[in-house]
Amino acid sequence: MKKSRLVVFGISIVTVVVMMIFGSPWIAKNMRLGLDLQGGFEILYKITPLEGKTLPDMTAVAESINKRIDVLGVNEPEITVEGDDQIRVQLAGVKDADEARRIISTTANLTFRDINDNLLMDASVLEEGGATLGTDEYGRYLVNLKVKDTEKFYEATKKVAAMGTGSNLMVTWLDFDETKDSYAAESKTEKPNYVSAATVKEGLNSNTVQISGNFTKEEATELKDLINSGSLPVKMSEEYTNAVTADYGMNAFESTMMAGAVGVIAIMLFMILYYQLPGIISAITIAVYVFVVFLIYNLMGGVFTLSGIAALVLGVGMAADSNILTFERIRDGLYSGRSVKTAFYEGTSKSFITIFDAQFTTFISALILYLLGTGSVKGFATMLIVSTISTLLLIVFVAKFFLKMLVDSGCLDGKLKLFGVKETRVPDVNKGEERFYYGKFAKFDFVGKARYFITVTISVLVIGIGFMAFNGFNGNEALNLGIDFTSGTKITVVSDDAINASTLKDQLKDLGINTKSIKINGKGDTTATVFVKEAIETEKMDSVKASLKDIYHHDVNDNTVTPIIGRQLVKNAFLISILAWIGIMIYISFRFKWDYAISGIVALIHDLLVMIAFCAILRLEMNTEIIAVLLTIIGYSINNSIVVFDRIRDNVKANKHEVITKERYKEIVNDALQKTATRSILSTLTTMMPVITLLLMGSNAINTFCLMLFIGLFFGAGSSLFIAAQLWYQIRIHHKPKKHTKKKRKKEDIEEMIIPGMNDY
Template sequence: MKRKEKVKDKKIKEKKHMAKEKKSMLLKTGLLVVVAAIVCFLIVPLFKSLNFGLDLQGGFEILYEVSPIDGSKMTKDKLNATYKSMLKRIDTLGVSEPEITLEGNDKIRVKLAGVTNKDEARETLSTVATLTFRDSEDNLLMSSDVLEAGGARLTTDANGRPAVSLAVKDKDTFYKVTNAVKDYENNIIAIWLDYNEMTDSYASEGSMCGTSESNCISSATVSEGFASDVIIQGNFTEEEASNLVDLINSGSLPAKLTEISSKTVGASFGDATLTMTMYAGIAGILAIIILLIGIYNFAGIISAVSILLYTLFVFAAFWLIGGVLTLPGIAALILGIGMAVDANVLTYSRIKEELLKGRSLETAFKNGSKASFGTILDANLTTLLVAIIMFYLGESSVKGFATMLIINIIVTMVTMVFITRILMKMFVKTKYFDNKLNLFIGVHEENINKTDKKPTYNYLGLSKFFAAFSLVVILASVVMFAFKGMNLGIDFQAGSDITLATTEVSEKDLRSDLKELKLDEVSIDITSSETDIRVSDELKEDEINKVESYFLDKYNASVDIGVVSNVVKQDLIKNAIFSIVISLIGIILYITFRFKFSYGISSVICLVHDALMMVASVILLRVEVNSMFIAAVLAIIGYSINNTIVVFDRVRENLRKKDKENLNKEELKDVVNISIKETMARSIYTSLTTLLPVIALLVMGSREILTFNVAMIVGLIAGTYSSLLLAGWLYVFFASKKKNNNKKKKVVKEVSEKTIKGIND
């Protein structure tokens, strides 16, 4: 009787315990749902609060080459002075979030999103900064000719406060003017930068001199004539005084601005692009979430919440740094989501391996998280290396792509590694899933502790087939290139790109239009949504206005025009090659440091293979090659090395379990085949989660990133099989060759030690 009661009590306790576990699980699931709902609620308004670039809201972009009129050498200080002068000028255009960046040693790029009057913007930006001295009635007294060029410098007044010193060149004129002003009823001299006769007046702006609200940068009372250097003093901070020095020097510097490229995007183009890309992004994220839940069940739901948090944090980080979101930036974000999921896939794969060995869920979670962290860190650091190189060496659109990619990688480490693990641990601790492993992460109980009696498939045997396939594709592209060349975009050849927001045209009519406009046609491409015309002419400002008016009047369609000169083309090609070479060198050094040289050289050969396959694809498919193609190649270099590191990390781990010093070539192949088998599922899942958003961008996104999407898809496919098959094949080749060389050296050394002259020679 007592025994039955004990059994009964035990069952009651078990039921209570199970009920407690279930309650804990339901509460935490409810919390997860609430977090997901809050994140979804916040993402949209946060996204809308971001600053959008001109490709997403329309606007005007122009690249200037800066050179001093007096023929002197352009220095960094002179370029910075011109840059700061242009910043002040842009304020007068009323653009909320202008972008102005220095490129190289003699170029300034200006992006004005939302600007409608291009002619006013051009005139405001390119007119040489003018410094003038005026009286209180706004009469011109002197120009900057009386000052030494670039002669303003930071100093202190008699009380030790920050002030500005002006070096006077024409002392006679300066004395005559100041001596005359001292006798004025209102003996004031105001110094103006870019004085505007229509809007500027000392009467209304005298009290604002020296502030950002006025073009009057200083005013002073003159009590006597003088010819010495001028000290401008006031309640300046050191930063304000330093800025004033830059402004004055830029005003007195006769810098010449030569327009070498320009681009206009109509508001309708920008709105349509933003809408299409946004829908593509949502579709891509949903596809990833569905795939993860289908593969990992409840753990997939945790990943889905992590993805939402990840997206929110990326937007928040971009908002905090005041970044301007562009089309390449959105492409990097969507690509980054696919890459970020890799951190979860790696961890889940390790946890499943531990569970299949018979470990408890809690132990499997601890071991799996620990085992995957090093691989995740290595993979993200190599991608970060490539992103940093892109940022420093890339031009405008590539730099925007790199900025978002860097943010993605940092947020990945925070969200997809630490936060996901916190959420996972929270549910593991409930004990609810201890006997529900299939529900939690897709592990069937019948597979636990099950010995795989099947021999490991010879994956390396497929390497030669894939290598031959790649060789055929690359050779075919070489033949195509010999006959037709590459379909170079405007970024890689001087000329102008004219885009019409209509397809109600014919090539015959357009050729007639170009003849009438006296433009040399390069190509005409009529797509499903717009018409792209490329001409070899580098259109000037008046020609751009003429072309815009012509097509608007004839076809009632908005027109976007981009212009690129030979200078830009040469710089872009040089930077593209330099970026790729530096990326490859950085990667081989990192992998050699973290692994061994045989791993590093194998990885770089695979990366070169991936890049060549991408080049081959755009040649064969006749896709336009532009600056975003370079971003795609660099992104694949970072992504593909991510995959390769995962495989090599497993090879290294499996080698540690053996006497690696005595492994022959066949034994080395076995280790690599086992490693490929163990990482195969992870590599396929990761490639799918990255491919899905890119395919969504290709199908639903803007034509502006068509090249990027096509190149990325080819690169992802090539990168997957090169990381899994070609990298291992190359590693076996180099590692076994090194062992053979070491054996030969050892034999020679032993013989020389045993040979003694005069005794046994």
């Protein structure tokens, strides 16, 4: 026994544990939570130039917006330029979303006018960034301004002074609107729109001037900051909004993190119980995996969102799947009579390329989602990319390293029970025995039984079409399209007591809101989600939210999508799906052959149609997050299919020197499925575990997301066994194969006989 290997193993485990213990507090402290986890808002602005001006560079506009956000004191805002005339702003943790929206979209165009609204001068006469907060002799707050063009300022004030008593007023405006603003009208109101109206008795030739107007300290500070931030030479209109209250966000964060933790622990326990020692190694590497993914995400400045955490938990399941692939290959070797060392090296070698292919196809889907997705979809894709890369680097190599140290030490020699293998099922190669145990599916006819799964699938599709037709004929939408695709407004109301849908509908009707539908959910029916067909304007939405807060005593969340953005999202969703299919098809054709690619894509289309059918049957809301689920299932399902294809290809290669008959093709497919079925079921189970805990314990905001994941995982696993492989079989038996000339088998083609003590390393 090589004790040095055990020492290295022990030191490595201790090092990893210490690293996680001391690193975890830093990770927890530096996590950047998205607006759906700590409250805040997301707005997509349409940028148009002011009348008579050209549209400036979007980067300059984004910088101006960033200066406005500095006024709010919000850390690390997300400001993204999209296209030629759109800017997306995400502010997490902002306390007053309405105030923030007002300040960001304010043009802050400072002008000085006479009582007849004639322009005298604008902010160009002032020094940039020269506004300061001050007080007069009575302690009243005012704003001091530094004058840059003193000559122009003197001429303007001299002109006002000459207008005579009562008319010699210089009116200071912020964002004067010629279509509706006037001094004559505003001077009669209790709270006029202009900033101040100062009496000018003579021309002022000074380097400093003051703006006063019975300001509070907060009002004077805001005015000072807006002037210093500079004016925005554009008009900003909201095309998409999503506001989340802090309480709602933190509740979602706590419940989702708890559900995710329970799901990950469930996977660890399952791996330990089923695989014994390798399962313990798997549990350790999964813990390292979660730690490293959080660490990488923090270091790259990633923002944790609900969908991002869901992607992480899903990634844990897929990471466990990589271990399952390796461990099942090792078990194959042990059941064939190999020694522990031989089985380990063969298993890790054969499983790597399959793991790489499976993870790479998921990476393709995630990358396309990231490049074309927006908002929460982009966050989901980012986490999925980090997860797939971490799986290849950590789960594969770290797990292999730990297990290799134990195997090479010799302490596992002959101890098959530690791998969950019963010695009674292992042949004695010394007596010339061959493998006789091939798992629980050894005699199962997958090709023959495929019709039952296909029948279930067809039934689901027919029922789904029936529901879509029924809803369509009754004046409803065939599918329950969310506001992401149809445009409109979604309002979330939270209460301490149960909410009555009809009462809420009447309350909204009194406020001028005609609801499309109201869904009551949450523990004790304390949360209501209201859907409105129209995209409610900001001012009206603010009034509605204030009224609902007075009634239910909680801040109200709102999400608004304009028709233009709705059409863009539909276009992007279609484009994302097509590109994902093309990317996966090209890769599989390159790694395998065209018939494998066709079979895999048809299986993916099957998964997509089944999920859409369930959306129709259950009337689930179709939104951008559902697109993320579809893309995830595309990656996951093709992952399963690739594992099957890999075994089929091995079997085909074993018969490459002869013409394969129809019956032989059936045997090849059945053999491949019999050897991979256990792995497919186990990997699906481990991936489903965290999804189920998220569904049962996580935030209501991702319930539909998790339910669709669950459905997609189930039918995705089924399609890899009963659709992809069966279609490949049908293509092969109907596609005339090339004739092979009989060749004399080369020496290297002959399978090596394992002789204990000689070539059993």
